[in-house]
Amino acid sequence: MATKTITELVSDLSGGPIERGKGRSVDFSYEGVLYRVDLTNDEVAAFEKSLAPYLEAARKVGIRRTSASSTTKRGFDPAAVRAWAVGQGITVSPRGRISADVVEGYRAAGN
Numbered sequence: 001m002a003t004k005t006i007t008e009l010v011s012d013l014s015g016g017p018i019e020r021g022k023g024r025s026v027d028f029s030y031e032g033v034l035y036r037v038d039l040t041n042d043e044v045a046a047f048e049k050s051l052a053p054y055l056e057a058a059r060k061v062g063i064r065r066t067s068a069s070s071t072t073k074r075g076f077d078p079a080a081v082r083a084w085a086v087g088q089g090i091t092v093s094p095r096g097r098i099s100a101d102v103v104e105g106y107r108a109a110g111n
Contacts, residue, residue: 005109007084012037025079038079081106 009018023040026047039047078098084106085092092102 007080009083011040011043013039013043076103084111
């Protein structure tokens with residue numbers, strides 16, 4: 001018997017699917033807390049439009065620097081692993097560390 005695993009990325013805002021290349025993760029900070037949300041390209045545009053007047057009036061207080069993306073550091077995309085795990089009926093936390101067993105299963109599935 002053959003098994004085919006399909007990973008579907010979904011918008012954190014609408015819950016709808018995000019087609020490959022038609023969305024991205026957006027990081028933003030508010031009140032000292034860094035947030036990340038996965039959005040479709042249309043949702044990213046709406047988010048940026050809603051922030052525009054605040055960004056125009058705001059002062060920059062610093063630049064966050066990173067040495068490499070989290071995907072590069074970890075060797076896998078956490079959002080894709082979580083989506084795969086949910087599709088397999090595996091319970092995973094929406095944030096934080098993903099267990100090595102789940103990552104290993106993701107990789108063994110050919111991802």
